[in-house]
Each structure stands twice: as C-alpha cells, then as structure tokens.
Amino acid sequence: MTEEAVASSGVRTSMGRLVIRVFRFFRRWPVIPVLIVMMLVVAAVFAPWLAPHDPIAGDLAKRNIVPMWYAKGSSEYILGTDPQGRDIISRVIYGARISLLISAIVLGLGGILGTTLGLVSGYSGGMIDEVLMRFVDFTLGVPFILVALVVAVVFGNSLPIIIILLIVFSWNAFARQARAEALRIKTLDYVAQARVAGASQFRIMYKHLFPGVMDPIVVVATWRVGMLILTEATLSFLGVGVPEPTATWGSMVAGGRDYIAAAWWVCFFPGVAILLTVLAFNFLGDWLRDRLDPRLRQL
Amino acid sequence: MLRFIVRRVAFSVLIVLGASAFVFGLSRAAGDPRLLYLTEYVTPEIWDQWGKAMGLDKPLVAQYFIWLSKAVRGDFGTSLRDQVNALTVIARRVPATAQLAAGAFTFALAVGIPLGVLSAVKRGSILDYIGRTFALLGQAMPAFWLGIMLVLLFAVQLDWLPSARRGGISHFILPSITLGWPTASGILRLVRSAMLEILDSEYIKFARAKGVSNALIVWKHALRNAIIAPLTFAGMMLAAFLTGAVVTETVFAWPGLGRLAVLSVFSNDFPVVTGIVMLFTVLYVIMNLFVDVAYAYIDPRIRYQ
C-alpha cells in the first residue's frame, strides 16, 4: 500500500500520517526480527536470571501442568510443565542458549574455514581451485541426514559430535560464495593495480578480497542460522539430537510430539520459539541481502 | 563441448568414489561386519569362514576395492533385515518415494511458480505479502512439526483427510504438503527474484514498447526465463528433499526410502544404508551434471571457465 492509496481514501489526519510513517519504518527497517534476535540473545546470556526454574530438574509429581491461563494452571509455571515435570518457559529460555551456541560455533568455525578456503580457491585458481571445489561438491553430494544418523548410531550422539557434523556440512556454502566473490573481485581494477604495485598475495587477499566478500558472507551466515536450528530439531526428531537433560528446542518439540493430543503445550511453545527465530533470521538475511548487495537477489 | 562433458563426467565419478570410500569407512567403523550377521553362538570355524568369504583377512584398502567392485555391479551385500540383496530391498521402496516426490513437486510447482510470478508482478501488494509469508513459513517450520500439525487439523479435528499409509489420491495430500512446502518456498523466492530482474530488463521493456499485452509478457516471455532459476538449485533441493522425505515418511508411515533409511540405520543394516547413500549421491551427481551441461549448452562461456 502506498501513500497515494491512503491519501485518496481520504485519510488526511495526522493519525493517518503517523500510521503511514510507522508502516514505512517497519518496511524499511526489520524491527520485529531484530527485536526477536535481541530477545534471543538476552535469553541466552541471562538465562540463569530470567528462567524461573531449573531447566533440567524434573519432578514427576508436577507432570504435564497446564499453562497458567487455564483454571488448573499456576502462575509458578507460566507455560506449564512437560511430562517430566520440568518448567517449559525455563527450558525454552535455556534452549536459546543451545541454539545460539550451536549457531555461533558452527557458523564461526564453518564460516572462517569455508570463507578462507573459498578465497584461496577463487584467488589462486588452477589445481588448488579444482581440488577444493570438487571437495565442496563431494560434501554437497553426500546425503547429510543419513550420514548424521549413521555417525550418531556408530559413535553415539553428543553435542560435540553434532557440532562437528554441522560444521562439515555447513562450510561449503561459505566456500562457494567466497570463491564466486573472489573470482569477481580479483578482476577488478583496484586489485589488479595492487598486484602491479607489488603487493603480496596475502596482502591482496587480506586487504582487498576479504572486505569485498564480507557482505555476502554475512548474508549467507544469517540464513544459515535458521537452517541450523531446523537441522537440530530434525536430528532430535530422529532420536540422534543433543542428549538429555540439556534443554534444546528441537528435543523439546521432538520429545513432546507424542503428547500433542494430551498436552499440546509441551511441544507447541518450543515449536513457536523455533518458528519465530528462524523467521527472524531468514527475514534479516533477506533484508541484509537487499541492503548490502542487491546483486545477490538470486540467492 | 565434448571436452567439457568429459571433464564433468570425470569429476562426477570422483565425487561418487569419494562418497563410496566415506560410507565404506563409516560402515567399518561400526565394527566387525560379521557381528551383524552371526550370533555369539557361532563356532570359530564358521566365523573364520565368513571372514574369508567377506575378505576380512585382507588389508582395509583391499577390502574397500573388493566392496567397490561388487557395488558397481549393484551388489551392496545382503540386507540384514530382509536377507536378500540390499538393492532389491531399496528398489521395492523406490516407487513409494517417487510417487510422494511427484506429489510434493506438483504441489511445490503449482504453488511456487504462480505465487512467485504474482508476488513479483504485484510487488508490494497484499499478494506479494501473502506469497512471501508463505515462503518464509515454509522455510521456518520443522517438517515433523508441520506434518503432525496437519494431521491434527485435517485428519483429527476436521476429519477430511487420512493421516497415514499409502492409498488413494487423498492419502497424498498431507504428506505432499509437508514435503513440498519448503521446496515451494524455495521455488517461489527464486522465481520471484528472477522475475523482478527480467521484468526490469531491456528486452521486456522493448516488448512492452512494441505493445505486447501484459499477460503475454509476464506469463510467456518473462516466466520462460525465470523458470530456469530454480533449475540451478536442483541439487540443493534434492538434498533438502531427502531430509524432508526421511521425516515425512516417518510421520505419515509412508513405505518409501526415507523410512527404509531410518529403519536400516537403527537395525545396523549397513548394506541397505550404504546403498541408499550411494543412490542419492549418484542421483545428485547426475542431476548436477545435467544442469551443468544444459547451462553450458545455453551459455557457451561456461565451458571455458
């Protein structure tokens, strides 16, 4: 809806203008996604102070308590409890930690690894490029979910193993993106000039290529957060997620799914947390792409 | 062009070989394969006999090549659960997954393309917001959660559709939506951005100037070009599709490859697991090969990259 459309419908009051302004502001800036991400970070960092209960201490006597707005609910358990009698809101708050921790480590390590390899690959070309890119193709070609299942069954499932698996299957997106950007940037005039001026390979990469690829890498990383959170949930569903009693959104949804008819709140609220977080990061990713680099629209 | 294809095929074979070494290594990391087939009551003679027959007395690398030479001939070993060739077990499950895939892709294309086009053409309109919300939602819900919610709503509350098993056309609807929604989102986004770009291009402007009708421009000229965009991501979509199939088939008790994969992993049926992994790797590689060659054919510059 545009300003003209509102104007022609006769809303000329200051109230109308305010609504338009607010609407435009929200369209221009990703306010809600940023708020969600901020809440997430706050929840993760201050979980011990925010959570009303211990997230892992179960009490069977308090099994499946309904959320507080029901007649049988209690304000002690705002969103109710799970079949083990654990407070759901506390687990959702602590779950933000795991989600962010996994995302941060996987994107940190996978991002650095992928970007560096991609840059080297794109910049040096030739044999190195060939080998690295075929390796990327290989990691893309092997069906991740089956490999993850097998690894978890053979080596057991633990947080470190899950993180390693996610890194192994995440770095390639960064490598591809960084390589494509490096290929583009290295033909640009200023890089060529630097080369002529006798700058070292390392310097060129560090000074010219790296800043050039940062924008698309940030976009890719933002999108990846959602994918990582969903993957964690899928692994939990298949029974190979982060082990109990750690509170993760994925394991909460997966563990509560049998109770969907008997105690819907057990898997509903962590599901909402996943939905909102992934929506927020995907939306942010889109927004960043449009802002930073409209060329990337095809991603 | 021939050189390009040869090179591409060679790389594809390399990827498949890499994957095969990887799954072989994983299956051996699980322990002595005889433990899968034989019980603890077995006599040492039979144990050794099996070891010889399976080539376990040779070095690991030799074992790999023995396994590989059998695998290329379609022999991944005897399925532990079914006691017949693993490939036979896999082949029995292909139709169900293929049908589900057909349903899911029909849904994805039928929803993704028109919505993608409309949200590009009517950019900023309510249609655009509906389309984009649809796309964002599809990529933000865990597939199993979506499947269970659909069952709860359409099978239990409304009692419109069946909740499980393969059957008539009505059995396809819920699993197809569960599996197809994320793909539909991907297609929608790609079509939308490609459309925006194309509608902005010179030749469409030229067509408009020549007085070609708007509908014809959008649905014929622009769409024809925009539809190629999702093709580039066919490989990625296949990977996402497999993950989706594993989950969807479990939720809806669909007797396909995804269910088989989960069953086999949890019953240590490595011949079947390696067979499925190789099947999907080969599928991925072939698909990418076709896309690459098709692109090279359309755009000769790619051949020399």
Added chain:
Amino acid sequence: MATALTLVPAVFHPALQGTGRETQLINWGIYEPLFKAKYAAPPAFGEPSGEGIGQSWEIAPDGSKVTVKIRTGVTFHRGYGELDANDVVYTFTQAMRADSRNYRRAAYEVWMDHWEVLDARTAVMYVKKGVALPGDWWTQLADNGSGSVGMVSKKLFDQLGETRGLTVEAGTGPYTATSWLSGDEVDAVAVPDHWRGTPKLQNLVIVDIPEVSTRQAALESGQIDIADIPVKFAVPLAEKIKGRVQPLGVARGQLMWFSGNYWAKTWTAKPEEKIYPRPGFKPDKDHPWIGDPFQPGCDWDDLMKNPKPLKPVCPSMENARKVRWAMAMAIDKELINKQIEQGLSRTYDAFTAIEPTDPWWKEEWRVPFDPAKAKQLLAEAGYPTGFSLTVWVAVGEVANEPEVGLAIADMWRSNLGLKVTVERTAYAARRPTLVARTIDIPFQHSTARPFGDDFSIPVGISQAPGSGWNAGIESEFLQDIYYKALKEPDREKRIQMRVQAQDYYTFWRLDAPSVFHVFTWVVGPKVAEWVPHQTIYSDFTAPERVIMK
C-alpha cells in the same frame, strides 16, 4: 480391518529371522507354532491345549527326549502340500544350525540338542546331556511371542532354494498374505476351510505406523481399528473414540542395571578361561557404584561364594554397595506408577520376578523409597555431595518405557544431588559394549515373569557366558547357581535356587527396580469382539478371533 503396530517382519526362514519382534508370523495367524496354549484371558498364558500342530507329546522317563505326535490335515499355503514330521524337524534344525540368527536360538541352545524324524507323524526332540528339560519348555515352542518359531515347508526350500524360498510366504495359519512389504505393511486374507475353521474376519491389513501421534490420529479418524497405544494415552483415547483398552503382553519390571561390576575371575562354564582383569571393570572415583573385590583386605571367596557374605564386607565393596542401595532407595515407585502407568501397575522389587503374592516372597526384598536414608548411605560411602554419572535410556526399545528411565534420572538428581546425564541412543549403538562386556554405566532394562510358575532359570541372560549380551554384572555365585539350576530336575529345588539368587541380588543391590510397565492396545468402535492370546511382548495376536460390527 486394519491394525497398527511396529515392525513387520521380513523373512520366512527360521534360521534367518533376526529379532524377536520381527517374528510376528504366528501372532498374525499366518504361520503356526508347534504347540498352542489353551486360550486364557491376558495376562495369563494358558495351559497346553493340544490344538497345535503337535497334537500331543511324551517325555522320556529319564528326561532325555520328547516324542511329539504331529497332527494330520494341516496344509501349507500356496500348494506346498500337507505338513508332516519332516517339516517340523526341518524347521527346528534350521533354527539351530551353526550360523542361525534365530531369536529363540539363545534359549534353545541352553537345553535343546537336536530333532529327528521317527515317521511321517512322529518327531523326536533330544535334550542336551546333563541339562534338565526346563519347566516352561513347551511354551518356548508355542505361540508365546518373542521369536516363536513357525513351521515352514521343507518342500518349499528344497524346490526354491534358501535365497528364493525365504521371500515366499507359505505358512499353515488361518490367514495368507496377499502382499508384504517388510517394515511397513502386510495385507492378508482368510484361508477358507482352515483346519481350525474359517475365520470370521475376511481381510486383514497390518500396517506399521511409527509415530504414536499418527497412530492416535488414525484410530480417531477410523482409518485403523486396533492400535498399539502406550498406557499413558490409552484410557482417554479409548473414551474419546468410544472404544476400549485391551491390556496385552506381560507387564515388564523396569529397572536400572548397575553395570560395570565384573567380579568374576573365570567363566563357570569354562573354568580354564581367565576373564579378570578386563577393560570394562573400572572401580574408581568416577564409578562409585562399582566395587572392587580384588582390593587387599577383601575376602574374594567369602564375597563371591555365598548368597550373603559371612564376614564384614571390605570397604571398597561395602561403599559401592551403599551407593547402589542409596540410588535404589531414591526412586519413588508409587509416584512413577501413579503418573506414568496411570496407577494401573504395581511396584517392582525383585529382579527374579518373585512377587509378594508368591509363597517364596521375603519381605526383606522390598526396596523402600527413603530419600533421607539414601542420602545418609551416600554420605557414609564417601559421597555426601553426590557425583556425576551418565545413564543410558535406550531409544525405540519396545519393552522399556523410557519415561520411567528419565524419571529415575530426575529422582537421582533431586533426591541425591547426583549430576546425571542421560545418554539416549539406540540399542544398536550400544550393543557392541554389551556383547564385548565393556559397558560401565547404569542403564535401563526390563524383565518379565515367565509364563507359568516355573522359575527354572533364575538369573537368565545377565550372567551366562556366550549368551549374547550381558548387563555388565558378572559374579561367580550367580553363574554357579544358574548352571546348577539348569541341571536340576526337581522344581522345588530350582525355586529355592531362585530364592538364593534373589537374596544375593538384594544384598548386593545389583539393580534399581521401579515399577512394572503395563502394555495396552486400543480397540476402535467398529470392532465387536477381539479375543487375543497372550504373548511375552505386547503383540497383536489372533486376528481369527476378531469380529467386526
């Protein structure tokens, strides 16, 4: 009619049927066992009925062999002719062959030697030398579920060979399969003029729906008529759909094994084979529940040869014993029964499945819920602030209720202050450590009381060497009593050995028992009658006794 459950079997060959849950062929009326029990409402199994393929039997006075009379008029599906003694002997010979994976083999291996054909109507089963025929031997050849062996046609395997033969369904039951997809679905139709009568239910569809929520939905929408629904959901669901709850399967005592107590020096069966020291045995600060009888000051013979030691127990063993008792006493069994088993179950105390209703029961076997005493014991053992441990609660084990395992972990946390991590892996992932005897963490398991009141084998699989897996508890006392009982023909003496074994279990507290887990099915409103027969696990049985409205 359609029914939902888990795991559709894959193989029609006795030597190659891998797991007990996969041998459902008999339960679904497609194959038939040698013997059938007279129908008795679950949970009882029933007496021998003479309605089986084996019409009657005769045990030799010295107990060395059993002669079985084979019924006439039993025909195989798909034109494979009439069943005779050759088929029976072929079936059991295959199940026992050297590379057999048959689930029942472990049990048969203990006492069954081999089979011979006397004539077309007579088969002879020989019992192993020096072993007594167990009191429940016939139930092991009957339709008690969990890997019951169904009779196959020798002619079929002679004609088609093993590889092709094992994919052809040719049983003798009242139903024959029209299509079959292992792990997913079986469609079957009634066999007209079956020797036991033509079933009333014509078409049977058995489909594996892995998700509980989908199973519930399919029942609610009337898509299926009978489904396996855990007790925690069964009662409200049955009310909602105007159906009923059918308990089925033997309630299984849910316990935590205190693995890692590998105390044996040698196998009793092979005294020449030294097994100590071994990798799984870690009596250290990280494993407070594992005692070390090899410490100086410990009288190994006194500890390992008596049901209760005669002398004071040395510190390492005593402290570990206190830790185990503390952990067992920290479990609120009544609460678990009320909250998870919906109050339909009972508490579980004795691993050997002797219950308070039995004449041999001793009140001292009861494990009280006493957190204060438990904390005190833990402090006495040197762990006043608790310790860290991992427990394994398997994923997807049908016999276990994982929520019980998780609740126990929670109670150890809150009542004792232990830092408990729960490992939730599939059985397949853990199996190597069970077979190799390297498991050193407590894990959830379950046991059931055998059918009948014959307690001939007191300690079962946890101690016998070469018996597949092991709970990580090995004592020469338990091994000894196990082998003695195998050879003991007198029932009363066998039961006394079982009592001694329970004394040993209770004193050393090798398991932390909780409650019996009950198994339930929900029957939809379209089913007028279904009279299942009982099996060890909660299997769908007797479709021939289903009548639809």
